[in-house]
Amino acid sequence: MRSQRLILAAALAATAFAATLGTPSVASAEGYPDKPVKLVVPFPPGGITDVIARSLSNHAQQAMGQPMIVDNRPGGGGVIASDAVAKAPANGHTVLLAAIGQAVVNKHLFKKLPYDPSADLVPVSLIAQGPNVLVVNASSPYRTVADLLAAAKKSPQDLSFGTYGNGSSPHLQAALLMQRTGAAFTHVPYKGSAPAMNDLLGGQTTFMFDSLITSLQHIRAGKLRALAVTSPKRSALLPEVPTFAEAGVANFSFSAWYGIHVPGKTPPNVIERLRREIDEFAHTPAIARQFAEQGLELTSSSPADYARFLATEDKTWSAVIQQAGITID
Template identity: 45%
Template sequence: MRLFSSRHGALAVSLCVALAAGAHAQSAWPDKPVRVIVPFPASGATDLVARVVTQRVAADLGQQMVVDNRPGAGGTIGTAEAAKAPADGYTLLLTTSSTHAISPHLLPRLAYDARKDFTPVVHLADAPSVVLVNPSLPVKTVAELVAYGKAHPGKLNYATSGNGTIVHLNSAAFSAQAGIEMTHVPYKGTALAIPDLVAGQVHVLFDSLPTGMPHARSGRLRALAVTSEKRTALAPELPTLAESGLPGYSSVTWFGVYLPAGAPPALVSRVHQAFAKAMLAPEVAASLAKLGVEPAAPSSPAQFGAMVQTDSARWASVIRQHKITLE
């Protein structure tokens, strides 16, 4: 009995030491540079958001945050790489709706499972879109656009940044809820669509605020509404689509941070706190506003995960309904 007790006692001591060491490592995070994978190109929106936020996190923690751009295949290459990393807090993924709420329904053979291979950490920010039309179109409100579309079935077209993009999905969801027919005209980016919209060759575009609003404020285009649930401080004069006769319509590009699956709760909490604190800094909000991005309302990792699942289910429905593919 003594030998049995002694062995178990030794095991218990070893286990306690291991747990204490693990807890210390998590509480001490980070004690070396942290790699933040951004699965999109440098100088793009996600990259710029990442650099604004991680700069503040690094300053608060006194440890380097290294943004590592791993672009390709709509963000799925870098995301797959992040999924295979150790869940020790030294590889994070800073990504958007594209990789976790949209691509899983467009690319069934993804090298990662958006739900099972990651631990949601923090919802950082949101970027609403703005509904733009050519001023020659005889509409000044969303209600008038819908009425025009119903009176001229099949005559309206809408530009997007390509099949399966958030711009495409926003437009498809709008036309379905409004009950109007519009023809899809894909471009390789909304920047290429703007000149045709100004020229009247296309009629409607759901664009990002920072690229779309300067054209609206100059009079070259007309802004009708924003896609967010509530009015945005970035363009407070514009109503939401929900206010404009499409109840429940809400769509933003969200930005968030993930850890690989299996991250200990204490570590998740530590990383969450670090990024949530950074988002409260006025200079972070000011820098993001220049990008057309607003800090998200404070939420827990669980709430972030639930939000993403709701967003994912919504886009899955839109993709099925409109038979959207990447072909």
């Protein structure tokens, strides 16, 4: 499948990630790591988070001399994966590749989590960000956002949207769209982006908010129709597709983003070493260029800057969640 080829191509492009994920002691870089490193992903294989993880894994393994194992742990809105990392030894051998759900919104969705999100997981760096796109099946009668909204207002029970799960970023984007427009849609949650996309391609759901990098192949193949991108400006990869502002929906934009977190009490020197290695990964030209060609920008940040970014996102999406009444339990 083309998604699998994308993962393989991203992995083969990784050639220079001299990564050590650190230990709690001030050991020399040459002595680390002394066992495989686990990179925990909260979603099944095939989605954008998995694509990033496998590129990072391949890149890291070549320099570290130890395997970096991608550990896909889907389910529970990312709580299963987050809890596994939160309770892992703070020795740099277990890290989390988080999306907005795990990094920000779960604490607003669950009445009680099995870990303390503020103390048991600490931010290291952003690693990637990019626009999402609202897509429908190519055979859909809806050719514009206005068409979709008009149909939803007329017969809301007939239109549905698939997401990666309850409270996931596509769910939040759809909730924000409904809040901005007054339209109503039926939510169909899945355990990951791949099964949600499969049902959209099969005509079981009406539309989906998805990352540009995973939808682009289907758009170019004529299987999906893009109605709007969530970025403030049009994407160079889809110059003919309008922004939501251009499509008539004001004050609506979203950037899909991903970041690295480690267990609480991970020593500062470990976090700093990991941040430096993420920076090297993000600025390796071949890898950055390949992701950019798919609509995703690799990036990096200091732990402090990432923490401030998370605080801003928390303020925005906690308000959306509260207004929409989204809960998990």
